[in-house]
Amino acid sequence: MKKGIKLISLIFALIIMSICFTGCDQLDAMRESQAFWTTDGKYDSVTYNGTVYKQLPTQNPPTPFNEDSATATQAVFVTTSDIPVLLSQSEGIYMDLSADKNFLTSSTYSLSPLTHPNGDYDFLNQTDNTIVFCNEEIYDDVVKQMEDGIEYPMYGYEYWTYDDETGEGKLNFYYLTDEEIEAVNKVIEEVEPVEDDQIAYNCPHIATLQEISENKYFSKISYDIYEGKTNEFYLVLYSNTTDKHIEYKVPQELNDIFVKMTQQSDSLTKTLG
Amino acid sequence: MVKKLFKHEISAYTRILIPMHLVLLGIALLGRFVQLFENDSTAYHIVFWSSVTAFIVGAVVCALLTLVFGIRRFYTNLFTGEGYLSFTLPVTPTQHIWVKNIVALIAQLFSFIGILLSCCVITLGDVCVEAFKAFFYIVKQLFAEYGFHTGLYIVEFFVTVILGISVTYMLFYACIALGQRAKKNRVAAAVGIFFAYYVIMQIISTIFIIIVTVFHTELGLDKLFEYLSYHPILEIHLYFAVMIVLSAIGMAIFFPVTNRTIKNRLNLE
Numbered sequence: 001m002k003k004g005i006k007l008i009s010l011i012f013a014l015i016i017m018s019i020c021f022t023g024c025d026q027l028d029a030m031r032e033s034q035a036f037w038t039t040d041g042k043y044d045s046v047t048y049n050g051t052v053y054k055q056l057p058t059q060n061p062p063t064p065f066n067e068d069s070a071t072a073t074q075a076v077f078v079t080t081s082d083i084p085v086l087l088s089q090s091e092g093i094y095m096d097l098s099a100d101k102n103f104l105t106s107s108t109y110s111l112s113p114l115t116h117p118n119g120d121y122d123f124l125n126q127t128d129n130t131i132v133f134c135n136e137e138i139y140d141d142v143v144k145q146m147e148d149g150i151e152y153p154m155y156g157y158e159y160w161t162y163d164d165e166t167g168e169g170k171l172n173f174y175y176l177t178d179e180e181i182e183a184v185n186k187v188i189e190e191v192e193p194v195e196d197d198q199i200a201y202n203c204p205h206i207a208t209l210q211e212i213s214e215n216k217y218f219s220k221i222s223y224d225i226y227e228g229k230t231n232e233f234y235l236v237l238y239s240n241t242t243d244k245h246i247e248y249k250v251p252q253e254l255n256d257i258f259v260k261m262t263q264q265s266d267s268l269t270k271t272l273g
Numbered sequence: 274m275v276k277k278l279f280k281h282e283i284s285a286y287t288r289i290l291i292p293m294h295l296v297l298l299g300i301a302l303l304g305r306f307v308q309l310f311e312n313d314s315t316a317y318h319i320v321f322w323s324s325v326t327a328f329i330v331g332a333v334v335c336a337l338l339t340l341v342f343g344i345r346r347f348y349t350n351l352f353t354g355e356g357y358l359s360f361t362l363p364v365t366p367t368q369h370i371w372v373k374n375i376v377a378l379i380a381q382l383f384s385f386i387g388i389l390l391s392c393c394v395i396t397l398g399d400v401c402v403e404a405f406k407a408f409f410y411i412v413k414q415l416f417a418e419y420g421f422h423t424g425l426y427i428v429e430f431f432v433t434v435i436l437g438i439s440v441t442y443m444l445f446y447a448c449i450a451l452g453q454r455a456k457k458n459r460v461a462a463a464v465g466i467f468f469a470y471y472v473i474m475q476i477i478s479t480i481f482i483i484i485v486t487v488f489h490t491e492l493g494l495d496k497l498f499e500y501l502s503y504h505p506i507l508e509i510h511l512y513f514a515v516m517i518v519l520s521a522i523g524m525a526i527f528f529p530v531t532n533r534t535i536k537n538r539l540n541l542e
Contacts, residue, residue, distance in 0.1 A: 025311055084406035252475050 003144050027085065034088040035095070035104075046078050046104055048097070052131035053104050056142065061132040062150055064103035064119040065212055065219035067173040068158070070134045073097060076104060095133070102217065120183050142217065148170055152211030155181050157225075159207060174264045175212075183250075183257040184209070184223070187235055191248045199226050199234045200245040206233075206262045223248075225262060233258040274363050275372060282346070282376040289342055290380060294387040297331045301394035304328050328395055332388045339384040343377035344445045348460075352453055368444065370528065377442045378435065384510045406442050429513035436520035443527040444470070450534035491509040 035048035046053045056062075066073060077092030081148065095106040134142050137239040147245055160169050193207055209222040223235040233250040304324035310317060351369060352358055360367065393401050415423045448470065452463025489495055501508040 024308070024398075027399055027403060082410070084403055084410050086403050086407040087410060 009035055011094045029087050030088060033074070034085055034092065035076045036081050037078060038081045040082075046095075047138075048076060048078075048104070051101070052136045054136050054139050056132045056134050056139075057146065061130055062146065062213075062218040063130070063220055064098040065131065065210070065216055066099050068099065068171050073099065073105075078104075078106075100216075102138060106131050106133075117184070130198055138217075141254055145213075145215075145217075150213050152213055152218070152220060152222075153181070154212040154214065154216075155222065156211050156212055157207035157209050170180050172264070173177055176261060180261045183254045183261075184235065187250050187254065188223075191251065193246045193248045195242060195244050195248055197245050199228065199247050200224070200236050200238075202236070203228050209235075225258070227262075231255070233262075266273075275368055278368070278372045279376060280364070282372055283348060283379075286342070286376060286380045290339060290384065292388075292389070293335055293338060294384070297328075297335050297387065298394060299393045300324075300328050300331045301391040304395045305397050325395075328391070332467055333390065335388060336381075336384055339381050340441075343373075343380060343442055344449070346377070347373050347442075347446055348463075349448050349506055351535065352449065352459070352541065354541075356539075360539070360541075367532055370443075370531055370535070374439055374442050374446070378438050381438050383433075399523045419506060426509060426513070429510070429517070431491070433513055433520070436517060436524070440520045440523040440527065443531065447527040447530045447534075450531040453534065453540055454538055 037043060038045035038047045038052055044055045073096040074097045076097045077088045077093040078095055079088050083091050093106060095104045097104055156173055157176075158171055158173055161172055162169050203226045206225040206227050208224050210219045211222045212219045213262050223237050226234045226236055228234060228249075232252070233255065235248040235250065237246045238244075239246055285307070297416070304321075307317075307320055307324045311321075349531075360366075364372075396404060412423075415426075419426070445467070446465040449463045451466050452459045455462035485492070485494060487528055501511065
């Protein structure tokens with residue numbers, strides 16, 4: 001009897017101990033998304049998974065490029081070292097980690113005095129809406145590139161494809177060929193634009209071009225491609241100053257190139273705009 | 274004699290509450306055991322959330338049963354056949370009421386501790402450790418923000434909770450005691466008195482809110498709220514002070530009603 005009780009107690013104790021050593025998937029996910037300010041009290045450098053990210057100079061930081069904007073970025077919450085993991089998402093600063101894990105991007109809204117009531121962060125010199133932290137391994141190259149002026153020689157756009165069987169959508173990225181890039185540049189340089197909203201409000205939207213740096217670190221939103229009612233194409237850009245759209249009509253001789261360029265877009269996307 | 278009364282009251286509670294809390298601990302242990310098989314399958318999610326739901330229901334039942342048992346204990350021990358024995362003891366009605374109130378309060382507090390322990394069991398391991406870290410971090414932040422006032426807030430909080438629980442029991446005691454004045458259906462009369470009290474309190478609260486809303490300027494409340502908005506530390510102290518005063522007023526009303534009824538109007542079944 002006593003041996004039986006001892007055995008049962010031992011088994012019970014082993015079960016309790018094994019429970020103590022098991023983790024929790026959600027807790028592990030929170031730990032994976034927690035990053036830390038490299039030095040507590042200073043907000044110019046972040047350490048995440050052993051990689052140090054340094055803040056890029058704040059004047060107009062470039063936008064990091066992501067081929068898949070829908071899922072590529074990973075949410076990261078940056079905290080001081082004393083904040084426990086369960087409070088990381090409420091106390092931490094939210095940032096997006098780029099797909100190539102080279103850049104952390106945050107908006108100054110999330111770094112506002114609302115989240116830093118003690119005024120630890122210097123907001124006086126912020127002139128843009130985003131703050132970008134760069135992997136220290138490529139930091140010097142990126143800063144030099146910014147100083148020299150980032151060039152965006154490549155173009156590309158995102159488009160959706162759908163699986164007919166499952167109905168699931170997948171976001172893809174298409175890089176324009178040299179011929180297509182040349183065609184786009186030719187339209188912008190040689191065609192006289194019209195300031196009008198007719199095309200933007202009445203015609204189907206095909207794709208939004210992104211200009212991409214050669215090393216694929218950075219991108220910026222460029223022209224929208226619209227298809228007119230008689231199968232002509234337009235490059236359209238919205239002007240903040242005039243609150244109107246600037247429309248470039250693609251010349252007839254370049255139409256075939258634009259047809260080929262935009263055929264990646266699913267027909268449903270074309271219809272929906 | 275009062276010591277013996279305490280002893281018997283406590284043993285009456287432990288006979289019910291300890292098995293109840295052991296069952297809750299068992300549910301918590303089972304829930305934690307389920308988490309050993311954590312994966313993304315639908316079957317696991319169904320079993321996991323079922324175990325969590327069972328635990329939450331169990332915890333609520335434990336807390337409620339403690340309250341119900343405390344009220345029932347007062348009723349059966351003083352107003353049914355048991356009352357004939359209770360009132361032959363060399364103990365005054367005041368002592369009877371306070372012994373029952375204090376033991377009910379202790380039982381309720383131990384019930385909360387039991388539920389907290391069960392929460393620790395169901396999150397045993399990594400999650401429990403991180404939860405404690407988060408809790409102590411929040412306390413540290415409160416001390417950093419409010420200094421010694423945090424200590425005062427903690428004391429005021431416990432006083433508010435203890436008084437609140439005590440007054441709640443005393444309210445039920447008063448309803449039961451007044452219900453005994455009915456010739457028939459005394460329990461129903463006690464329930465009716467409780468609902469009448471609730472309705473009256475709602476009416477008083479509504480009138481109070483209307484007066485405050487309409488005459489807030491004349492009553493100087495605008496200036497008070499503006500002053501408090503610049504003094505958040507004082508605001509929290511004032512909140513606790515108001516709660517404690519309201520509880521004390523409740524106690525000052527319910528205890529004499531219960532005591533007087535038992536002393537002068539006792540009519541056992």
